[in-house]
Amino acid sequence: MSVAPLAPHDLRVGDRVLPTGQRCLVMGVVNVTPDSFSDGGRFLDPAAAVAHGLALAAEGADLLDVGGESTRPGAVDVPEAVELERVLPVIEELAATAGVPVSVDTRKASVAAAAVAAGAAMVNDVSAGRHDPDLLGVVAEAKVPLVLVHMLGTPATMQDDPRYDDVVAEVEAFLAERCLAAEFAGVDHEALVVDPGIGFGKRDRDNFALLDDLARLTRLGHPVLVGTSRKAFIGRALDSPADERVEGTAATVVWAVERGARIVRVHDVGPLVKAVRMTEAMLRWGAT
DSSP, X not given: OOOOOOOOOOXXXXXXXXXXXXXXXXXXXXXXXXXXXXXXXXXXXXXXXXXXXHHHHHTTOSEEEEESSOOSTTOOOOOHHHHHHHHHHHHHHHHHHSSSOEEEEOSOHHHXXXXXXXXXXXXXXXXXXXXXXXXXXXXXXXXXXXXXXXXXXXXXXXXXXOOOSSHHHHHHHHHHHHHHHHHHTTOOGGGEEEEOOTTSSOOHHHHHHHHHTGGGGGGGSSOBEEOOTTOHHHHHHHTOOGGGOHHHHHHHHHHHHHTTOSEEEEXXXXXXXXXXXXXXXXXXXXXX
C-alpha cells in the first residue's frame, strides 16, 4: 500500500530559511577530487571548482555541496590534510560569491569544523556520524543543518555483496536511530535531513525499492534528500556511461519529487531544476 508523503520542516541555513516544507531544492555537486566516479579530476584545481560552483548557482542550484573525498564504491580514505587543502579555498570563495548556501560533504569532524569556519552552512555526512562521532558535536555547536546518509560499511566495502531482508524498513530504522543520536549530541531536530543512500551499499533492486517507497521515509519528520545523479544503477538500466545519464537521472528525480523528496543532489543542475519545477507544477494541479 502506498504511503502519502508528509511535509517536513523548513531548514534554517545561516541567515536564510530554505523552504523544504514547501518545495524541493536542487543541490549542485562540486567534486574537488581526482577520482569521483562521474567527473573525477575535472574540478580538482580550486579555481576550476569555484567556477563550476558559480555556474551551477547561475543554473538555479539552491545550494552547493563541496566534497574533497570521493565516496564512490571502492574509494579509499583521504588524509585529513589533503581533504582540507582541497575543500577550504573552494568553500571560502563560494560562500562569499555564489549567493547560495554551501554544504561540505565530509565524514570528518575536523574537516566539518574548518569548513563551517570557512563559510559552509551545512554538513553532509555519508556515514551519518559513525565514521567520526565527534562530527555530531561539531554540527551541534555550529548550529548548522546535518544530512544523515544510510550506507553499509564504508565506501571501500559498501558494495561487497550487500544484503537486506527488507531494505526500506532497515534504512528507515537506521535513519531514525541516527537522528536520535544526532539529537542526543545536541543537533536541533529541525536541522536534520535524511538520505536513504541510493547506491551506498545497495543492489539495483534495493535502489528501486527505496525509490518506490520513498514516501515512507518522510514519516521520520525531516526533509528527505535523494542523490541518484549519474549513478551506476541508471547506467545499467540504460546501458550508458556516467556522462550520458542525465535523462535517466531526470526520471529518478521526477519520481523522487512526486514521492516527497525535498532536496535532490545532482550534477546536471540546469535541466534538473526544470524537471523539478515541472513536476511540482503537475503536483499542484493534481491537488486542486
